[in-house]
Amino acid sequence: MSDTSNLTDDGLLDQLQHAAFDYFLETYNPANGLIPDTNRENSPVSIAVVGFALSSYPSAIERGWMQRADGAQRALTALRFFQGSDQSGKPDATGYMGFYYHFLDLHSGRRVWQSELSMIDTALLIAGALTAARYFDADNADENELRAIADALYRRIDWRWAQDGGDTIRQGWKPECGFLHYGWEGYSEAILLYVLALGSPTHPIVGDCYKAWTSTYQWENLYDYDYLYAGPLFVHHFSHAWIDLRGIRDEFMREKSSDYFENSRRAVYIQREYAKRNPNEFTGYGENGWGLSACDGPSDELPNESNEPRRLFGYAARGVPYGPDDGTLSPSAVLASLPFAPQLAMDGLHNLLGRYPEILTKGRLASSFNPSILDTAGKPWVSAGHYGLDQGIVTMMLENHRSGSIWQLMRGCRYVVDGLRGAGFGGGWLAQVATGEAR
């Protein structure tokens, strides 16, 4: 446990960002550049976590936490792995049609857990590849190769295939059964996915795909805030890790005289309002005790029992105001809210660290904790180990809060610029980018 009480806010954020980034160094497999989903024993790789790692190397280099050559080498190793990976779509392959299975074996890089070919997680991975490609712009063998592979990996993704002939992008595909039937309705973290799918020069999505998705949005007034509704905080974070959505608007946001950044700010305020009300009377909730998001959590699921009433939901996308809410909070979701609502996030962070210092291990925030569930020593339930997604979003959002450098990098990515324009975004910084200026 680290003592953070004597640190300034800047010092605290620096320590938290550094420790979060170190997750990638500590868990990295040098043989293939892959990063596991969690640092628990036998954890498989999450391709999204690899995307966060690729996106975080530039920040670490700029902050002096690693050498540029080391960062380039780590990124290149991962990209080489994906370039050469089995794309046959077989049950034990790594990917198909340019997409990748959600979970891979850390050593072989092949599919595990019979996981799905994941469109959104591939988007997070490839966004990482493009971020690295934007940063590593030197004219040397490694960085030249890195850029070439990242470009090739992006170009080979067949986004159109992922539409399956429908109006929107499907969520997943499995060799055992084809496309999955899970619905994808309402605002979600998929802006990044649609932007990347629209920006592709080789296999872009067709039709009014983005419009079809945004037509499932719900514009709501809740606790006196008008906002585009989505319950879990991570939805309001993920696309913003890469894309600077400040001041640029698609058709929906033009109609509402808002933008997605402002929307995330309001989502943070709504989280706080919900926690102040604390309808389920959980311990630790309040003005500075909030953070309902997708995270680990305690579970009352019994093995081999399917009809037992559930009150605790394990890993779940918790959200407000409709839940699920079992008293579990995600401190990293609070920290990742910094760009949108700095004061609220700092107040929340100080409160959580002060009251529940056990949420910080190795200087890093746990995925979640539940102060309503106490152990025999009276300590709150805390998620064991760390999750790569949490550390990744913390690293990136802190960087954006502190320097804006990832946003700046990706403003210059022509695929993102083209994708944003394809989705109907305009105004703000996007209007200043001349055609062909972005690389």
Place this chain on the structure above:
Amino acid sequence: MSPDTMQTNTLSLTAPQDEYEAIRAGNVHPDAWCNPQPAGEYQLLVIGGGPAGLAAAEIAARLGVRVALVERDRLGGNSLNTGCVPSKAIIRTSRLYAQMRDAQRYGAQVPADIRVDFATVMERMRRIRAHLSGDGSVRRLVAAGIDVFFGHAEFTGPRSLTIEGTTLHFKKALIATGARAKVPVIPGLAEAGYLDNACAFDLTEPPHRLLVIGGGPFGCEMAQAFCRLGTRTTIVQDQPLFLGKEERDAAQMLADAFARDGIEVRLNTTVAQVRVENGQKLVDLVNDDYRNTIAVDAIAVGIGQSPNVEGLGLKAAGVDFDCDNGVLVDDFLRTSNPDIYAAGDICLDHAYTHIAASAARIAVQNALFGGRERLSELVVPWCTFTDPEIAHVGLYVREANQKNIPIKTFTVPMHEAVRAVTDSEIGGFVKIHVLEGTDRILGATIVAHDAGDMINEITLAMVAGIGLRKLSQVIHAYPTQAEAIRMAADAYNRTRYTPQLVARLQRWLARR
């Protein structure tokens, strides 16, 4: 499938022929009934004695119209005999059992021995059903001047039909023969036997393990009710969420409620086949690439309804129909035969008693009095009576978006309503949709303990053209859960206090 042909292996499906059943039979289809002599040409002939047929016949009779009503089976239709009435009676008891188990939440002792007496549950249901069957009894219809014929009716021409060998002539007719449970095409299901609304209420003992196929209103209501009555229940739905028409949050709340009840929820799952081994039904389920087999004692189907179009001689009458959509009608509820109208489940998308009755009023007005009332002008609420209840009226957000209607939602979670908090019933919300930039109500969804009652206020506002701003001025009794509606209206009003308006007010106040 009728009770006498049901194959349930271990379950008995013969409801006791007690005094309550005798009362009901006396009201809805007396054994000794003799059809009357036809009184010449009827000005209105109604085929079907369910909610639509009864409403039409009674309205017409009250207006002095010479009217006959023919019914194949029992007056009252599905609603009274095998639908709303028996299901709501059972749901009430099941809610009580759930509250007993959850008594601690209400500051009460959990009873030491909560034992479900299924026979008593069903007896109460039969008693209530028998009591309510008096409302549309054959005696009342006859007293109202309606000629009632029981038997199988079949059109013989555009203005005549036969019933039990007797020909009836009519100037206008209304087809209101309703619908029956649709049976999914699943290998082995028919052989294994299944429950539907026609026979589920004849059960005399609860199944130990029940599989409900279909996540529509009937399936959801029955799954929760049987679970709370002690049956280990699994519900299978081939869609990502229950109640496909409802909005995502409402459907998700229901899924969460099911999980709290201990119902095994299997979404995105289809039933591949059913087989019977050692007296139990083995059901193969498929969820994308995941397959497993569950063993149950009974299977209930609730995937929707099939219109009762067969055997009516509709072709002879010149009435267009198909087996999926039923009798085809225009917005005035007129069929392809201009003298024949239709109402109720036989022709409508929404199979609800209140919609059937409202449609019947329109049909009578249009058929007999040259009315030009349109079905599409009805403002129709509906409710699924789960716990919490899910009620809706008007447009859904997704419909508005598809039609490019700018829409904004005012949301009040039920935890904002004091009465919901004191009742420990905070799981739910009021969402009222307005035309963006105005207070015109386009629709609403309510999820609450008594959402079915609460939605009526919104329906009234929509019918009367009352905007959300006005609803804010309606004093609601305190504390009631319906205050959440007023709170949504208050939230609307607060959006009118723009910074510019507030600044103007401050300047005005400063000058005083």
